[in-house]
Amino acid sequence: MTWDYFVPFAIAALHFWGFGAFAAWRGRKPVIAGGLTLIGLAIFFCFIVGMWISLERPPMRTMGETRLWYSFFLPLAGLITYSRWRYKWILSFSFILSLVFICINIFKPEIHNKTLMPALQSPWFTPHVIVYMFAYAMLGAAAVMAIYLLWFKKKPIESREMDLCDNLTYVGLAFMTLGMLSGAVWAKEAWGHYWSWDPKETWAAATWFSYLIYIHFRLGKPLLHRRALILLLISFVLLQMCWYGINYLPSAQGASIHTYNLN
Template structure:
């Protein structure tokens, strides 16, 4: 499987995800919502597996390859959220967000080869990235919900709506924590130490602490919804810095042990 087939698989997947989102919006039977969305996920995952076999390594080395996983996890999180809380718009948002990342990958293709530097030749590489991408998707859904509640909903925010943000953030932070722990084990194996306060690691710690602050704020200030949502959005901005924004900071140029992400 080569990258040239990405557009074909992506378009087919997006069509199925759109059908699922439309079925959810029109309040059709859940079998149609789940069926269309799951078929789209299977088609997209077939491409990921094909790339994995073709490259003889996990397709996670470049930013384009991590966007590939993010595009896959967004509809997955969308269908999980829909199944649990029946928000009919969540699949539409997850499909649109996935479309954005897919378009970036189509318009800005990267070089995908079998080369894998020694630090990435670790059994912790794949689970670390997969766990992080799933966490990013969960926290991305929480950010979308926060934006909706802050700017689209003028009336009083209900506890049930905040519960959705809380659940998404709690699950996202749980996987973020697993990502940090697996990353520390990977660092110990690759570089001989668990933590070095590398720029990437520093921003990862700041992101984790920010989401932890959101959870503690919700525990002690249950009725201050809008302040909590602002904290949630600030946390998501920090997450973006941790994911790819760090690559553009002077502190990471040549000094970071994670500079392989920029190649």
């Protein structure tokens, strides 16, 4: 399967995600919203698998390919959140965010070929990227919840709503930690050292510490909801810099070993 099939698969998946979000918003039975979302996830995952087979490598090398995984994991994170806490709007937000990343991939397709540089020909490559993308999706859901609580919710912020942000952050940070550890082992095999303070690694460390600060702030100041949410959004901005922002920094040009994601 080639990239030419992306649009029909994406449109089909988006339709099911949209119907699932609508069902949740209208208060239909959770099994209906969940089932529709799962069908959309299955359709989208079929395209990812098809690309994997066609490229003869995991579709994780370029920014466009990592956006594929993020577009997949966002509705999954929304479904997990909806299934656990029954926030009827979360599937709508995850649907919209996934739509944005899919549109970026449609209007700005990346180069997709079978080329895979030697450093990426490692058994750690696939789990490292998948774990990170899932972490990003969970932390993205936490950021969406923070935005909702800060600027859209008219009633006072409740403790259970902050608990949702905390739980999403706990899961996201746990997977991010696994991603960093697997990346360190991978780096040891590929370049002979676990950590080199490469620009990407530096921003990854800053992001990790920022979320850790959020967790400790919540434990120490549980009633300062708005300050905690602002800290959570700052952490998410750092995450965006870690993911793709460093590719546009002068300090990373020709120096970062992670800039291969641009092509």
